Amino acid sequence: MAQLVVTYGVPSEPAAFDRHYSEIHVPLARAIPGLRRFETTRGPVLTPEGPSDVHMIATLHFDTLGDIAAAFASPEGQAAAADVPNFASGGASMLMFDTVEL
Amino acid sequence: MAQLVVTYGVPSEPAAFDRHYSEIHVPLARAIPGLRRFETTRGPVLTPEGPSDVHMIATLHFDTLGDIAAAFASPEGQAAAADVPNFASGGASMLMFDTVEL
Numbered sequence: 050m051a052q053l054v055v056t057y058g059v060p061s062e063p064a065a066f067d068r069h070y071s072e073i074h075v076p077l078a079r080a081i082p083g084l085r086r087f088e089t090t091r092g093p094v095l096t097p098e099g100p101s102d103v104h105m106i107a108t109l110h111f112d113t114l115g116d117i118a119a120a121f122a123s124p125e126g127q128a129a130a131a132d133v134p135n136f137a138s139g140g141a142s143m144l145m146f147d148t149v150e151l
Numbered sequence: 152m153a154q155l156v157v158t159y160g161v162p163s164e165p166a167a168f169d170r171h172y173s174e175i176h177v178p179l180a181r182a183i184p185g186l187r188r189f190e191t192t193r194g195p196v197l198t199p200e201g202p203s204d205v206h207m208i209a210t211l212h213f214d215t216l217g218d219i220a221a222a223f224a225s226p227e228g229q230a231a232a233a234d235v236p237n238f239a240s241g242g243a244s245m246l247m248f249d250t251v252e253l
Binding site for chain 2: 054075079086087088089090091092093094095096097101103106108114121142143144145146147148149150151
């Protein structure tokens with residue numbers, strides 16, 4: 050399995066972020082071709098010392114890294130990516146990788 | 152479900168990191184009480200623009216955030232945490248959170 054992990058920094062208006070994310074961004078992300086599973090953090094993202102500078106993490110699961118590349122190139126992927134600046138005032142960083150279960 | 156995500160920066164000697172991780176750290180981590188699933192990245196961790204400054208990400212799955220707290224407090228969790236400085240020359244950061252599937 051391959052994962053695309055999107056880490057969102059704390060936005061200027063967290064409630065507005067959450068509303069936009071659930072009402073607009075989730076439907077856009079769910080339409081991305083090749084998406085197998087879609088999960089997000091719920092509640093605070095913590096460090097061992099306490100609060101972090103992360104508001105939310107979304108993990109999109111695909112079969113392969115090639116499928117993630119294809120998803121980025123698709124109209125649905127482009128639409129989801131184009132929506133990110135509309136709500137991610139705290140920034141968004143993306144990492145992608147293959148995974149193995151130990 | 153709750154996750155503990157450990158992100159390792161690129162170490163000074165990646166091959167030595169990988170050897171220590173698989174031979175010594177994985178057995179220590181697998182012994183942590185309450186651990187439900189254990190997965191790591193395999194191969195490079197990429198950004199949309201290319202290579203990242205991340206060498207590897209380990210995700211430890213537990214039932215609840217309380218179980219993660221208990222795991223940290225356990226002798227097995229303490230032993231795994233104490234081993235991290237032995238190989239993580241590129242640093243290690245930890246985040247923990249509850250997840251929800253969309």
